[in-house]
Amino acid sequence: MWGILSQFGMVSARGEFNRAQAALRRVTIAERDLGSFTDEQLLRESSSLRYRAKCGDALDALLPRAFALVRETAGRQLGMRHYDVQIIAGTLLARGCLAEMATGEGKTLSAALPLYLHALSGNGAHLATANDYLANRDAEWMRPIFAALGLSVGVIQSDMLPDQRRAAYACDVTYGTAKEFGFDFLRDRLLGSEHGLLNTGFHNHGEHRAAQFVQRDLNYALVDEADSILIDEARIPLIISQFESASSAKLTAVSKWAADIVGRLEQTTDFVLDPEISTFRLTPAGRELIRRFPKPSTLAGIPVSDLYHSVEQAILVHQRFRREQQYVIQDGEVVIVDEFNGRIANGRRWRNGLHQAIEAREGLAISPVSSSAAQLTTQELFLRYNCWAGMSGTLLPAAREINSVYHRPTVAVPLNRPCQRSHWPDQVFLTAAEKWTAIVEEIRTVSQQGRPVLVGTRSIEKSAHLSQLLDQAGISHQVLNALHVRSEAERIASAGQQGQVTVATNMAGRGTDIGLGPGAAELGGLHVIGTELHESPRIDRQLSGRAARQGDPGSDRMFLSLDDEILEAGFGKEQSAKLRAAAQKRKDTRGLASLFRSAQHQVEKRHAGQRRQLIQSALRRQDQLEQLGLDPFLEVEEDASIALS
CATH class of the missing domain: 3.40.50.300 (P-loop containing nucleotide triphosphate hydrolases)
Structure with missing residues (x-):
């Protein structure tokens, strides 16, 4: 498909940019005669490219004419002709790079180029965006281009039934969210395990069984807002949950009891912050206090270790979670607010009793605890594709982390007009x-x-x-x-x-x-x-x-x-209090802006380390389970991370 070097990030960003500039010159030459073509002639030219792609012609050889066709068709169907910088961006994305395109530079139109090219083989091309609305909007916006060139377009929405999803994935180009692509992958995985098909490529095991899966094998993915999906949300696995059969009465009782007593505990004396995992742990004195606290008869028979755990979750909620910040209440239920994009995360639940601790504090009905039936991270999802790429307006600051995790370069696309x-x-x-x-x-x-x-x-x-x-x-x-x-x-x-x-x-x-x-x-x-x-x-x-x-x-x-959260998050409560006191004493804030950036850098550095540990651990575990003949996405270990159900 593409050279081994670019696929594994061993070509520099400068080298990839030079290749994209060379491709632009080839596209400009390839489009010279298309202006005189009728719409029918453009469609026949597209059919010719599809035939060549299915016969095994290299995509690099097809790119100039393919991009020229999309450019000409976009001008006719939408009145929007790709700028030269968008052709450069499309080339980078087709080659599996991460492309930084500034806000307003036309990422949606640029995406049509690599999606068309990779869809020519008939194996499908996916665009993963932030939410259902954007997926549907972008699909409908770009549909006239693909339709004029003989390609079908499908959209995955969260409320779709399996038959509708199967039809959308059968299209040449499919728009959806990373979350929905991941969940469909896991659901197919669970279905495959029922038939004893645990290895990658189980879609190929007979027409009858393959017909039950909604996805085809994963060919090409283009990730929109790539830094948000690949970096910010990397610590949040996609999880299909199943509810446990533990007594709901006991769960309700222990959660509400913990919420009632948490205000009587004192930090440092009864509990301390564990900096390694950013949560709170009871001290020996705190555990002694928990054992001595009066307890209702409904807690009889509950192990003391469960009491400790419930109280520690209640402490975490009391110290760190605020309504209208981390969550909102809708229709009597706790609904998570995504910390990175500020959006409501419907269907997402905190795990390991944390969700129930918040419900108890808010005086809501306590929901059942769930366990994981299947899970994967966004990194694992996109690494399953034969080729994938990403685009965003804010990728360069994360370029080093992206290269260390995903082994591919991040390239800045020039602005069409000066900023x-x-x-x-x-x-x-x-x-x-x-x-x-x-x-x-x-x-x-x-x-x-x-x-x-x-x-x-x-x-x-x-x-x-x-x-x-x-x-x-x-x-x-x-x-x-x-x-x-x-x-x-x-x-x-x-x-x-x-x-x-x-x-x-x-x-x-x-x-x-x-x-x-x-x-x-x-x-x-x-x-x-x-x-x-x-x-x-x-x-x-x-x-x-x-x-x-x-x-x-x-x-x-x-x-x-000086009251901003970032100072405490970066320097800790004690150090940030000292900085605040010193500034208030001299009543002068000049020169302090750099301190805020320094605190921000410390937080970002800590998060980057956590993300590296996550993917390294996930990859090691995946290798070990595959060597044992087990499915790494179904053999799930429980932890305290956030779940999607």
Whole structure:
């Protein structure tokens, strides 16, 4: 297919970029005669390429004409002709690279190029995006291009039945989410285990059995928002759960008892933080206290070790979990808010009793504990494909980690037009109250100039807090808190109108461009305000990148305070308290902005280490189980990670 060196990341980013530039010249030559072709002639040319691909012609040889066909067809069907930089991006993605494309540079249109090329063989090509809405939107948007060239397009949605999924995967190009692709892989795996087909490629074991699987063998995947899926969510495995038959009455009793007594325990005396696994452990004195606490008769017969565990989970909830930050309550149930994208994670559950501890604190009905029937990580999923690639606007900061884990280069794609974003100096305040006051004043000043303003927050709770302050100040605005993905995308698209103020969680509307309304560019374009640093600098960069797309003017500024969570997360509670006290004593915050970036770096470094350990452990375990003839995705070890059910 492609050279061994590029497939395993042994070719430098510069070498891949040079190859992509050379491919652009070949595409330009290959498209010279296509302008005079009729639509029927373009379709026949596409059929010829499909025949050659199925006969084994190398994709590298087919690329110039294939890309030329897609470029010409996109111009006719959508009125959008690929820019040269999009051809470069498409080449990188076809070759299995990670391509960084800035916000607004046309990733959706660029993706049509490698998807078409890899679908020519008839083995399918998948695009994995962030949510069902974007999958359906992008599929419908690109469908006219593929249809005009004789290729079918399918979409996977979370509420689909198996027959509908099977039909979507049978199409030449299939759009969906990484989560749905992973779950379908696991469900097929479970089905295969029932027939004794535990090895890779069990789809090939007879037509009758293969017809029961929804997926075909995995050929090519293109991962949109690749840093979010491959890096940020790498610590969260995809899991198919099964509920255990343990007594629900005892589970309810111990969870509620632990929630009732947790407030009577003191840190350092009764429990301590275990820095190795970022959770809390009872001290010997704490365990003694638990044994002496009065207990209702409903706890009779429950092992003391289970009591310790339930109390430790209750401590973790009490110390670290906040409603409207890590979770929300919907229809009487705890629903997780994804920490990286701010979106509601329907179907996801914390494991090892943590979910039940939160339900107990909130006074909700206690749900059954679940165990894992099958699981895999996103890394394991995409490594099963014959070839895969990824794209995002914020990949370069993670390039070293991506290369160490996935063994492939990350290449920056040049901008189609020079960036005109202006970065305003960071503002640092002693307290959060002072910071919020300054943010409201900047919103007032900039919006009164007629410029649109986008404000990013780290949580739903803080979006609501800022909204309340804006209401008190009489500033009209809209709030996007990622509770409703479809309306979120539609409303974020209108955030570039003159004078429009939009408050959103940092990742709300990701995947949707903010186009400037009439007259907004002349006034200075979109102004983006960050209200605190995220644990990952890539998410801050993604937020600021919403401004000044495609050569438009724009600006951004970050507001910080010594109360921000990032300081404690990076330096610890004691050190961050000392920094806060010293700054408040001298009443001067000048020069402190670098401390926030340093704390952020410490958190990102710690998370990167955890991700490396996760994939190394998963790969070792996978090798060991396969050597024993076992399925590594079904022989699941229980742990305390987050589950998807």
